[in-house]
Amino acid sequence: MTTRSPGYPYTTLPDATRPGRPRRRPEKLHADKGYDYPRCRRYLYRRGIRARIARRGIEAKTHLGRQRGVVERTISLVLRFKRLGLRYDSTAATLLPLLLLAVTLINFRRLRQATKS
Numbered sequence: 001m002t003t004r005s006p007g008y009p010y011t012t013l014p015d016a017t018r019p020g021r022p023r024r025r026p027e028k029l030h031a032d033k034g035y036d037y038p039r040c041r042r043y044l045y046r047r048g049i050r051a052r053i054a055r056r057g058i059e060a061k062t063h064l065g066r067q068r069g070v071v072e073r074t075i076s077l078v079l080r081f082k083r084l085g086l087r088y089d090s091t092a093a094t095l096l097p098l099l100l101l102a103v104t105l106i107n108f109r110r111l112r113q114a115t116k117s
Helices: 038-046 059-077 094-117
Strands: 009-011 028-029 050-053
Touching: 028 059, 050 059
Parallel strands: 028 050
Antiparallel strands: none
8 A cells, every 4th residue: 555645545456667577575665673683683684675664772763653653553544444444354356346446445534624724
């Protein structure tokens, strides 16, 4: 899912920026101090994922706040639609249309609020 800077979902379809097979793994991972262990970093390095993990005792937890806030806000906005949060049949054929509808409604409501002001 692609989001805009304040965390509003923009699209649910994968970006077609690279030729070839779509990437299955993320390019980088943002995590808090709970994941600052050498084995976690080694695992990510072996899989080709850049780690952005706050170091225990060195970095303040506010450094990751911008990215973390966007992710949490996006998930919160999408999970307001109860059908998405309580899916027992979570196949792509049923989940993607609901997710697309949720993103459309979120952006429509946001656009409507912006034009009222």
